[in-house]
Amino acid sequence: MKHIWFATLLFSAATAWASSDVMPATASSANANPERGRKLLVNRQETGCVLCHAIPGMKEGGEMGPNLNGLSQRLSAEQIRYRIADPRLLNPQTFMPAYFSTQGLHNVAKPLIGKTILTEQGLEDIVAYLLTATKGP
Numbered sequence: 465m466k467h468i469w470f471a472t473l474l475f476s477a478a479t480a481w482a483s484s485d486v487m488p489a490t491a492s493s494a495n496a497n498p499e500r501g502r503k504l505l506v507n508r509q510e511t512g513c514v515l516c517h518a519i520p521g522m523k524e525g526g527e528m529g530p531n532l533n534g535l536s537q538r539l540s541a542e543q544i545r546y547r548i549a550d551p552r553l554l555n556p557q558t559f560m561p562a563y564f565s566t567q568g569l570h571n572v573a574k575p576l577i578g579k580t581i582l583t584e585q586g587l588e589d590i591v592a593y594l595l596t597a598t599k600g601p
């Protein structure tokens with residue numbers, strides 16, 4: 465009986481990434497640093513997040529994307545990671561950039577070909593900041 469339960473658990477872990485709206489923690493999540501994440505979020509050159517989003521703890525914020533206040537109350541770390549990595553997976557028409565994907569990019573500047581906008585560590589640092597900063601008032 466025990467092994468049937470274990471097989472079910474393994475199966476659901478394997479299918480979760482492919483079939484739903486979650487992206488499991490990467491190896492870099494162990495070293496995630498919310499302060500580095502905060503710096504990336506406010507950096508217009510590297511990420512531009514604040515051009516479109518109001519984010520708790522940041523003075524400036526845009527209104528083209530959803531306000532990220534209370535984000536961690538409505539979404540899990542895995543769901544937040546998924547939305548930053550490639551928002552096109554949920555909405556192919558979105559104008560939010562896919563920060564951790566190299567799929568479907570055209571005419572990319574030579575030094576950046578094959579590279580994601582965020583590094584794996586950068587993605588995890590941002591998730592760490594958003595998780596703590598958006599817990600609510």
Ligand code: HEC
Pocket residue numbers: 511512513514515516517528529530532535544547548551554555557558559560561563590
């Ligand atoms: C050009 C505007 C733009 C930029 C830049 C942008 N976003 Fe977004 N973001 C959006 C829009 C629009 C949505 C809504 C998703 C959709 O289009 O369906 C969204 C959705 C999200 C969501 C899901 C919010 C929810 O409540 O479901 C998160 C989390 C998020 N963005 C984080 C980020 C982070 C972190 C960055 C920077 C690394 C970023 N965004 C950069 C426009 C942007």
